[in-house]
Amino acid sequence: MSKHRRKRARRQSSPTSREAAASLSNEGSSTSAAPAPLSRKDAKILEFNERYDVENKSHEEVLAAQLENWSSDVYDHFIMPPGIITTKTRDGTITVQYVFVCKSHIGPSSTAPTLTRAHHDDSTSNLVRHVDICKPDDAVAPAGKAINDFAHGSTYSKALFRYLLSLWIACRHRPFSIIEDPELIRIFRMLYAQVEIPSASTISRDIQEIFTLSQAHIAKLLQDFPGRLHLGLDGWTLPNVLSFLGVTVHYIEGAQMRTFILDFVKLAENHTGNYLTQELAKCLKLYGIDKKILGITGDNASNNDTLMAELELLLGGYFSMLTHIRCLAHILNLIVKAILSLFIMRRVQASSESDTGEDDLELYELQEEDDLDSSLATREFNDDGEPVPQTDDDLEVDAAREEADAMIIEEIMAEVEASEGGHRANIRVAQFAITKLTQLAKRIFHSPAIREDLRMACELCQIKPKQMIRFVATRWNSVSQAISRALYLRPALDTLLALPKYDKNNKKSLRRFKPSPEEWIVLEQLEPVLEMFLVATELISHSSQPLLHVVIPIIDKLTAELENVIANNNLVQAVRLAATRGIKVLNKYYSATDESIMYRLAILLHPRYKMAYFKKQKWPQDWIDTATDLLRQQWVTYYKPKATELQVVAAAAAQASTSAPGLASSASASAHRINKLFAEDDFDNTGTTTTGPMDPLEQYLSTPPMSCGDPILYWSGMLGIPGQPENQFARMALDFLSAPATSTDVERAFSRGSLTVTKRRHALSDESVRAATVLSSWANIPDIIPEAHIVSVFKGKSRRPKGAGIVSDDVPAGVEVIEVD
Template identity: 20%
Template sequence: MLPSPPPSAFSFLRPPRNLASQFELTTQSALPDHPTVADLPRAVWRNKRYVLEESLSRKGSKGRKSWIKRHGFFLVEIDTNDSPLSPYWACRLCDAKGQPEFFAAAATSSAADHLRKSHRIFESSQAADPDLSTDESERPKRRRLQYSAVPRARVKMIRELSLGLLINTNVPFSFFSDTFFQQLAWQLDPHLADQIPWSRQSMGRLLDDTYKSKKDEIKQELSDALTKIHLGFDLWTSPNRHAVMAVTAHFLDRQGKHQSRLLALRRQLGCHSGESLAVTLGQVVREWKIEDRVGTVISDNASSNDSCLVNFYGDLDAEMSLADVRARRMRCYGHILNLVARAFLYGEDFESFEAESQVFDLLGRREDDLRHWRKKGPVGKLHNVVKFIRSSPQRCELFKRISRENDEAQEYLLASESTAELEVVMNNDTRWNSTYLMISRALVKQGDIRAFLVHPEVEKWLPEADMLKGDDWRLLAEIKLILEPFYLQTMRTQGWGSEGGNGRLWEVMTGMEYLLEHLEDRKLFHHAVPDEAGGQDTNSQAEQARGRPDRNRQLPARFRDCETDIHPRKSRQGPLSDRGSRQCDDGSGKPSGSLGIDDMGKDHRHYLRLSIMTAWQKLNEYYTKLGDSPLFAASIILHPSLGMNYLEVNWASEEQLVWVRDAKIGLSDYLDRWYHCNRPVDEQQKMIMDTSTSLSVPRTTTEVSVFKQWIKSRTAKTTVMGSELERYLRLEPQETEDPIEWWMAHQGQFPMISQLALDILAIPAMATDCERSFSLAKLTLTTQRLSMTTETLEKLQCLKNWVRHGAVKLGATIVLRVIKYLKYDPGFDLFDLRAALAPRMIGG
């Protein structure tokens, strides 16, 4: 049915002929944010005013289901004070003639008789009409639901806002059943409070319905995405001892903005093998109907994740090879930084060290735990000191009192704020940055900690072996200097991408190059300091440092014969100046200039060298693994501000030119395999066929013609392919702050490469959104809510994620639009407002 033309200016001057035209006229404007009965669409007939029954709230009502609903209007008469009176049914066929017939809607028998006798309209199934199938005397009595003066649109909006409050503040579903809240709501608006079902069961049903409706919106958003859908997943043990897998989606929307959506918090049953993980991940992907849109997968470096992705991609595409899976396996940059920093702090076997510390803590073996941490030098001693301060309220008070006394002793502070109220920070076993923050805060509070350690009460209880000396503080300052770039890299890349940076894939390889060079600088600096008692091991390490240990990147099989030892990119002529070793005055806690590393004890110098070497080896190990996927290097090549020029400058030695060639060929092969051969319509092949058919080739020379077409297809394919990639590679680095904006502006010039570039720019550097979901879920699963099912937790956390990212909004006012079926259509359900009323979101 064609939509009716918009009303002319003259149509507003003449009185409406019937009810339908009056409702059509009044539904053209949106309702206000807080509508009343006076704002609802209405019709006037014979000096009586009517509103649609579905627009009024009736607590407990599930809506009309009678068959006569398709052939008439269910109306409610309102008085001069806008209070609802009696319900009526008006015939649409009679209304179309300008003579509507009204029947009381308390029962539908009179209206059904009218349709049968006057219009020869019969119900197809008598069982569908309860008013006709049962005698009035036999029908069970139930309480008649009273009409309210509160519009249903307002009730719907307030219910969604109430659900948003539950989701955002992590309060239980029974929150609105609280007596004091009920009294408060009654005082504010008794009519409204009486109409809103706020019971725990009602809020649970509302959560289910809202999740289903909002999930459809997210599905549409994923369907409209500009790029492929990249997935991130991780495992977590919930407070109620369930294994839970979080799955997130990352993509660019049609405006080129990075988007991240939580798709699932799904319980992981059984063992955590790769096959089991792949089953859960595949279920989530199929549930969201994105099987053909999956790009890469970001996860940590667990070996089970490797086998998981082999099974996962094998289910999606049976033709995908092991090399194809490796190309799409993105290692979480944050997890790599975590492993490297923990190796620096605790040695190569850091997991055993942390596990042993946890065992001592669980068994209450305090002295063993102190001795265990003490083995780690100044970091372990600082851990013991901080634990000593925080383990007793009396010690915390003593430390604060000493801090205030030191602060008052300084008559004035010119360029710094008072640190007297700052607390010392305690690290934990699993988060390396907590150790960095502990050291940073300790250096700020160094004067206060030193004064605390010499207090008589402290000297009596704290072991002498845990006392921090001058060398210890110098070593802690150097450790902070070495770890600071790792901390800054973590903070930079754990966020959501902004203008193509801060958390994008191209920052992984560049960041690892930066950190490798940082470690090499510090390693060369410390080896340049003489150490008479260092022994053969130190001397051999010094020789290695002067030559800068080779950074060997594993090449693909086709280049394995060309693999050689990689020499340093740039030479080091002599020892570097000291950029980090500083000494603090005994009482001030402020740095007093730079101090040579030779003032540090030989044991501390040896500890630093070994720590730097361990961290460098761990970082180089994962830097080597980047060669498994061509996308890491491609993310740099396809960054307009970096391009091939960046790789050629940084990989400048003769041997490193193999890396450059590898990166270029890897990009070309990936582009040819996934963005050329599998295009929906092969424009190049079509162009070749059109060109070949235009040639005047005799029909008798079929074999020659086919051969020439084969030659031309291969030549044209290579030329078109090569021309687009080569044209981009010949460009000079472009000055742009936003590579996404640049590629969207050049899609016409580089149609295939731009799609690959946008897909790569949508890949995050980390899977931190999974960790964020776990942290938020832990706030929801308090000790009083541990019986919550994983399904309910998933709905709560998904809605929280979608609302906070602006993907959906909770709380809506209804826009009544001109509905085409206001004109008679017997097959359409006129007042099914789920189809007739479109929501306009106003806030979350």
């Protein structure tokens, strides 16, 4: 039994979690009675949460960290890693358990025993008891037996093996040459001595062939989809100077959002609007969906405006620039940049003004402080002060976008700087606050000794030890998180900077970066302003929820909040002036929503909003009439069924105006968060319910709003029985409500692409980059890759007679080579 005993990791020399828990429990004991001591179980859970940083890591990341400490050989008896199951209790608490599946009982004739264990429990007792009584279905296969002997019925297939190898390399961003690693080859031959391992060049060609075969299959799926499709666009330049236009496709199927990369379009010329239009049109025609596109989401670059206008002409009326969607995440980022522009002293201005005061010179010197290590200038660190793993994409900034953003900010600053002239002293205090915080965080991160001192200061102040967050240029809203963390750590920072070794009166001490009381007030008042943009960005950045219908409510909410900040005389002047800059950008893009029909129609087609939202926001009646007229135009032109079918659709619309059993209350997690943020946007069922005309749209508009958490679930339930003609009114609602509010999915695709094109793989061709990156996205969608057909094609090649072809790693590009046995 001793061989199964787990080797426990030696505890750190710092105070135990039990002691930390006690000190946390005693916090505030001077003003209230001491709370009851933690139970043994609660103390163990607290220790586990702290040790593995559960609050900031996913379940998979926590499990990966635990696996490094599981040294008992009892785990060899089970499939590793174990499965993860989560359960929500009545009080809303999420419990996490691991599922251990016995290796010895896997096969077609038996059910494998499973054991569960709480994720914080490191005991192996139950696992050991199972091993002691386990009776495998079959004895372990002797060495040299074929793979099917010990895999309980599975058979080796050269074609399937090649397919799975190619898929693994593409999806996990492995180099093609990994297939030639001697250790991996030994593993394959240990499992099956006659295994045929393809070469790296064969794997490269197989990935491209899988991509081509899947491309035809996906094209047919999209062509047969009964609704309209949406696109997300963004440009990307790789480290090896290849440029692509990333295109994602979005639609609703089975009440679920489907989002994946449609294609990576190679760009060989300057990214002008005309050139991007030509290349995008070719891509859409290649997939046969050029007549099915409804909305296109992209950033606010001027070439996207040109693209939308020219695409409307090129596609012959099947697309309208009135369905252009501006990426809300990019707009929110612009607003935050405008707000923060007040807190950053422009260096050109500082160095050119002849009457620069003493405070300005000091501020300028602080901003000129060089990084101690330029390679970490944009790194993010975790709570332990260690650099977070990053990809090439983390270090890469879209220069064209940044330049365009800077021009917009400059325009806003030119409008407001004249009115800010009388508040230079207040603005200077705010600039000192941000500059000091930036430099302080930088020095703490660069010094392990200071990080350790900060940890000890946290323990002295009886707060959970955490590290400061850097202001990362490539991460949106990082300033909000950095300020929040600094405010949390303020007692510990005061303690740290009071240490004699840091409290020196010279230009190299940390003391000069300590914010003054006035500067802390600026940070305290700025935090909630930035926090609401952070929350809004998180809400609209989920692939599973399109959220277009919340764009206007989010903008309205942010507008009201910024107006309150500007009017609040209790706030420091700098924060109010910063809010003024932010609202200038917000108003600029709020006006731009009038250029697209998508936002207003999404509001009208949400059963919870309809026209009542616009009325509550006090829109002029002619604006509301214009929105409903646009909706009628879309209905009549593209969706309204023939008169003989109208009665059935009208009945469904009438039901949609009252209730949808089982769907109206089934809001997703994201919907609940939105409802919480915009709780005041709930509408009463006021108004007159009428039988209405037979037209389904008029029937729908004539009834008051109703309770509806998730409009996608709601309208999906109204589509009708599968196999029968669809309810076209529900189809129209789903088409407009499924449009993405941001282009973040394209940016995520580029992040995956940067894992394929690393610093050591710059020689990859554009065909290889395209196939591997797109295939890795397709593999995440069930049944979208035609596995059986692809394996059949590979089998056909394997059956060709000897001598029908020769495999060569030096074949010129463009020449088809078929591998034979």
